Amino acid sequence: MQRLIDRAKELLADGTVVRVLGWKKGDLGFNPEPAYFETAEALDSDFIYDGFCGANLSKYMIEASKKDGKTLVFLKPCDTYSFNQLIKEHRVDREKAYIIGVGCKGKLDIEKIKAMGVKGILSVEGASMDSECETLTVKTLYGDKEVSYNEAMLERCHVCKGKEHQIADEVMLESRDTKDAERFAEVEKIEAMSPLEKFEFFKKELSKCIRCNACRNVCPACSCRKCVFDSTKFDEATKANVDSFEEKMFHIIRAFHVAGRCTDCGECSRVCPQGIPLHLFNRKFIKDIDTFYGEFQAGEDTETKGPLTNFTFDDVEPSIVTERG
Amino acid sequence: MCECNCNHESFYEDTLIPKVGVVTDIRQETPDVKTFRVVAPDGSKLFEHMPGQCAMVSVPGVGEAMFSITSSPTNKEFQEFSIKKCGVLTDYLHAMEVGEEITVRGPYGNNFPVETELKGKNLLFIAGGIGLAPLRSVINYVLDNRENYGTVDILYGSRSADDLVQLKEIQEVWMNSPNVNVYLTIDREQEGWDGHVGFVPSYLKEIGFDTNKVALICGPPIMIKFVLQGLQEMGFDKKQIITTLELRMKCGVGKCGRCNIGSKYVCKDGPVFHCDELDEIPAEY
Amino acid sequence: MYKINKENLSALFSLIAEANELYVPVSINGAVNFAAWDEDVQVDLDTLKTVKSPKDAFFPQSETLYSCKRNGKKLSITPEELSSKDFVVFGMKACDVKGLAVLDKVFLVDPVDSYYKARREHGIIVSLACSQPEEACFCNVFGIDASSPEGDVQVYMIGDELFWNAVTQKGEKLTEQVKSLLADTDEAKVEEEKASIKAIVERLPYSNLSLDGWGEDAVLLDKFNSPIWEELYKPCLACGTCTFVCPTCQCYDIKDYNTGNGVQRYRCWDSCMYSDFTMMAHGNNRTSQMQRYRQRFMHKLVYYPQNNDGMYSCVGCGRCVDKCPTGLNIVKVIKAFEKGGNK
Numbered sequence: 001m002q003r004l005i006d007r008a009k010e011l012l013a014d015g016t017v018v019r020v021l022g023w024k025k026g027d028l029g030f031n032p033e034p035a036y037f038e039t040a041e042a043l044d045s046d047f048i049y050d051g052f053c054g055a056n057l058s059k060y061m062i063e064a065s066k067k068d069g070k071t072l073v074f075l076k077p078c079d080t081y082s083f084n085q086l087i088k089e090h091r092v093d094r095e096k097a098y099i100i101g102v103g104c105k106g107k108l109d110i111e112k113i114k115a116m117g118v119k120g121i122l123s124v125e126g127a128s129m130d131s132e133c134e135t136l137t138v139k140t141l142y143g144d145k146e147v148s149y150n151e152a153m154l155e156r157c158h159v160c161k162g163k164e165h166q167i168a169d170e171v172m173l174e175s176r177d178t179k180d181a182e183r184f185a186e187v188e189k190i191e192a193m194s195p196l197e198k199f200e201f202f203k204k205e206l207s208k209c210i211r212c213n214a215c216r217n218v219c220p221a222c223s224c225r226k227c228v229f230d231s232t233k234f235d236e237a238t239k240a241n242v243d244s245f246e247e248k249m250f251h252i253i254r255a256f257h258v259a260g261r262c263t264d265c266g267e268c269s270r271v272c273p274q275g276i277p278l279h280l281f282n283r284k285f286i287k288d289i290d291t292f293y294g295e296f297q298a299g300e301d302t303e304t305k306g307p308l309t310n311f312t313f314d315d316v317e318p319s320i321v322t323e324r325g
Numbered sequence: 326m327c328e329c330n331c332n333h334e335s336f337y338e339d340t341l342i343p344k345v346g347v348v349t350d351i352r353q354e355t356p357d358v359k360t361f362r363v364v365a366p367d368g369s370k371l372f373e374h375m376p377g378q379c380a381m382v383s384v385p386g387v388g389e390a391m392f393s394i395t396s397s398p399t400n401k402e403f404q405e406f407s408i409k410k411c412g413v414l415t416d417y418l419h420a421m422e423v424g425e426e427i428t429v430r431g432p433y434g435n436n437f438p439v440e441t442e443l444k445g446k447n448l449l450f451i452a453g454g455i456g457l458a459p460l461r462s463v464i465n466y467v468l469d470n471r472e473n474y475g476t477v478d479i480l481y482g483s484r485s486a487d488d489l490v491q492l493k494e495i496q497e498v499w500m501n502s503p504n505v506n507v508y509l510t511i512d513r514e515q516e517g518w519d520g521h522v523g524f525v526p527s528y529l530k531e532i533g534f535d536t537n538k539v540a541l542i543c544g545p546p547i548m549i550k551f552v553l554q555g556l557q558e559m560g561f562d563k564k565q566i567i568t569t570l571e572l573r574m575k576c577g578v579g580k581c582g583r584c585n586i587g588s589k590y591v592c593k594d595g596p597v598f599h600c601d602e603l604d605e606i607p608a609e610y
Numbered sequence: 611m612y613k614i615n616k617e618n619l620s621a622l623f624s625l626i627a628e629a630n631e632l633y634v635p636v637s638i639n640g641a642v643n644f645a646a647w648d649e650d651v652q653v654d655l656d657t658l659k660t661v662k663s664p665k666d667a668f669f670p671q672s673e674t675l676y677s678c679k680r681n682g683k684k685l686s687i688t689p690e691e692l693s694s695k696d697f698v699v700f701g702m703k704a705c706d707v708k709g710l711a712v713l714d715k716v717f718l719v720d721p722v723d724s725y726y727k728a729r730r731e732h733g734i735i736v737s738l739a740c741s742q743p744e745e746a747c748f749c750n751v752f753g754i755d756a757s758s759p760e761g762d763v764q765v766y767m768i769g770d771e772l773f774w775n776a777v778t779q780k781g782e783k784l785t786e787q788v789k790s791l792l793a794d795t796d797e798a799k800v801e802e803e804k805a806s807i808k809a810i811v812e813r814l815p816y817s818n819l820s821l822d823g824w825g826e827d828a829v830l831l832d833k834f835n836s837p838i839w840e841e842l843y844k845p846c847l848a849c850g851t852c853t854f855v856c857p858t859c860q861c862y863d864i865k866d867y868n869t870g871n872g873v874q875r876y877r878c879w880d881s882c883m884y885s886d887f888t889m890m891a892h893g894n895n896r897t898s899q900m901q902r903y904r905q906r907f908m909h910k911l912v913y914y915p916q917n918n919d920g921m922y923s924c925v926g927c928g929r930c931v932d933k934c935p936t937g938l939n940i941v942k943v944i945k946a947f948e949k950g951g952n953k
């Protein structure tokens with residue numbers, strides 16, 4: 001981590017960048033926040049990069065692109081897909097970004113640790129980038145607990161897209177292979193359900209939704225200046241979860257809106273206060289797109305047109321080639 | 326208890342439940358302002374109010390918004406709202422016909438201190454555009470209780486002669502009342518207008534009022550800003566200047582949080598504020 | 611003081627549910643929230659904090675106020691029936707009970723909100739002491755005692771037993787309804803538990819948080835105009851998570867739902883963090899996220915206390931600490947002002 005701080009200070013000092021977008025230490029040891037740093041002192045005292053820095057900083061670059069001067073941004077391998085996609089959509093300015101592709105050993109989910117019954121967490125040891133990432137020692141008000149690093153990882157890390165950064169000016173720190181599950185396994189499980197079972201599955205999950213909009217607001221693909229759900233002409237569907245129908249509409253419409261552009265960064269599921277596996281909607285779309293149009297990964301580059309925005313006469317007719325049920 | 330067994334102690338007990346009002350008259354004031362006259366379905370007045378107070382007017386399915394009541398409480402028959410066309414709800418209201426029913430709840434907020442502080446005082450009204458709406462309520466209240474107040478000066482300006490609201494009443498009633506001076510102005514020269522041309526704040530300086538008055542001002546924020554400056558240059562103290570604020574409101578009773586600035590709720594603690602009070606709250610209006 | 615073995619909880623719940631609606635913390639795929647009890651739900655009394663506070667038992671996230679029907683030019687209005695059945699909220703924590711006191715000062719002051727009032731009158735609170743307070747808890751900072759929650763009945767879960775102590779008349783009435791399942795006991799174990807909770811509270815990371823400079827005597831404009839806000843708000847996503855999990859946030863919106871056969875005018879929770887919160891036809895008086903972020907915390911720590919004899923609109927439940935997607939929260943605000951010397 002010190003290497004990241006030193007490099008950031010160099011780039012600030014030589015005028016390459018005027019600010020650094022990274023993560024700032026939290027007050028509980030596991031709640032860092034995305035932050036801008038403008039001085040060497042601030043970097044020294046507050047910068048952190050460890051297993052809890054899951055936040056994808058790409059979307060913050062939309063605002064940073066509007067500021068004067070270059071911003072140094074730290075992007076993990078999976079974050080770079082989002083950044084590319086944002087370039088493609090003309091939401092961020094490549095020229096305003098100096099990207100350090102930063103290694104990743106799998107990001108941790110404090111909610112998963114809590115779900116293991118660990119209460120009163122004061123600090124977590126073993127989450128730093130120079131640790132082995134095998135065991136976490138969780139210090140709590142009720143004694144120390146040992147937790148497996150892998151079991152405490154975010155879902156997205158188990159289906160990691162790989163250690164390669166898709167865009168970067170330079171790369172620092174080693175990444176670790178964390179993939180130990182099939183990306184579409186969960187989707188296939190749902191596909192195998194009967195229509196009623198599917199409906200029950202999503203009804204149960206979505207009944208938890210509180211319409212806080214965290215999933216939308218964190219999503220790099222949701223970069224519309226004015227979201228359809230904030231429109232005053234769309235009164236009944238906004239804010240309130242009037243009934244379960246509204247909840248489902250929100251998430252389904254959102255999944256449609258980001259289809260073909262979603263990089264599967266997993267931020268929606270990471271931020272959901274109710275732990276709804278929202279990524280499943282998007283991943284189903286990705287799987288279908290792969291099936292119909294050939295494998296496609298949004299954000300792999302900044303030029304290729306997405307299959308849903310690139311009509312060809314060879315395109316399949318999804319309703320004809322597949323049976324819906 | 327009402328007939329429907331809804332457990333509301335009386336039908337209209339909860340302040341959020343509106344009354345039905347019938348629009349009995351619609352006057353086209355300017356190209357984008359209409360004045361709506363509203364009474365209860367049985368022809369009676371909907372409620373009693375004081376000058377400066379507001380009410381929530383709504384068309385179910387379209388929207389609900391706060392409007393100042395432009396008629397004077399001295400009118401015993403109806404309430405009137407002068408409404409500018411500027412959004413979904415106001416578009417609908419402007420397309421409405423006489424006889425249609427709407428919902429109204431209120432009155433909400435405080436009022437101009439017509440029965441206390443303003444009594445016996447010389448009054449200076451300064452309004453711009455649709456800003457005349459709340460002041461008209463006070464002006465007519467004062468004219469109907471003429472003996473309780475000193476001189477009345479009314480300075481009113483608008484973009485053009487066609488945009489002057491309540492022009493008929495101004496010319497036929499206000500201009501002919503004893504001890505009332507009306508000064509009208511429009512922003513730009515216009516054929517057929519031989520009155521004053523220029524912005525309200527500059528006309529104010531040209532006229533130059535003495536400070537033995539209470540000033541009541543209402544209009545667009547930019548006008549209020551320069552009028553306030555002008556009055557202070559003339560020697561008015563902020564305590565002598567009263568204005569109204571307008572913010573997004575939903576409940577009207579200081580609970581929904583929308584119009585909260587500092588420790589004040591504009592719907593409940595306002596809309597009428599003395600200018601010195603405004604210095605104590607964050608400038609978020 | 612009474613007690614009941616935990617094995618009999620299900621029997622206790624069905625007995626309560628005979629005469630009342632019953633809300634308990636229910637786990638759905640790992641997320642615990644208050645929900646209506648029936649024999650099939652997975653009750654979870656071990657998770658300290660529900661994701662959402664139980665405020666929606668009294669102030670639902672969405673509720674119809676009245677219905678309107680148009681017939682030609684005519685309109686008719688039918689108010690929604692008010693809550694008229696007693697209901698029990700079982701397992702509210704001390705912070706959440708205090709959260710209702712905060713809401714009371716909004717909804718029960720003139721003009722009284724009759725929808726909320728009806729629920730307060732019919733609601734019976736069975737509060738549960740926090741045997742294991744967690745890292746984000748700081749209710750003690752607001753003078754709340756996690757070891758002795760307010761409510762109509764206080765409950766302690768100790769070992770295999772649940773201790774039951776009726777505090778109010780409503781609580782006595784409920785106790786009568788379930789007495790067949792309760793056994794008399796003394797207070798020794800409960801006193802021990804209280805001491806244990808108090809000792810843990812002292813060791814909580816936020817237990818020494820200082821509110822100096824906030825509250826009733828805060829210099830409002832000094833706080834408002836501080837440059838610290840500009841530093842704090844930046845990661846804010848402008849979502850409503852903090853608002854919607856908060857036991858004291860009470861901002862709401864009023865909207866129409868077109869049923870196809872008339873209009874239901876409903877109110878729903880709203881968030882001052884949303885960009886359209888103060889938007890009106892001719893503009894918006896809070897155009898930046900900094901302003902909206904500042905509004906939320908100024909309201910909790912300054913405006914509300916100044917309007918309510920010093921009572922804060924925060925009860926230290928720590929849900930915003932746990933749930934903010936970007937790690938922001940009210941504690942960081944309080945600490946930043948302390949560090950920045952703006953007291």
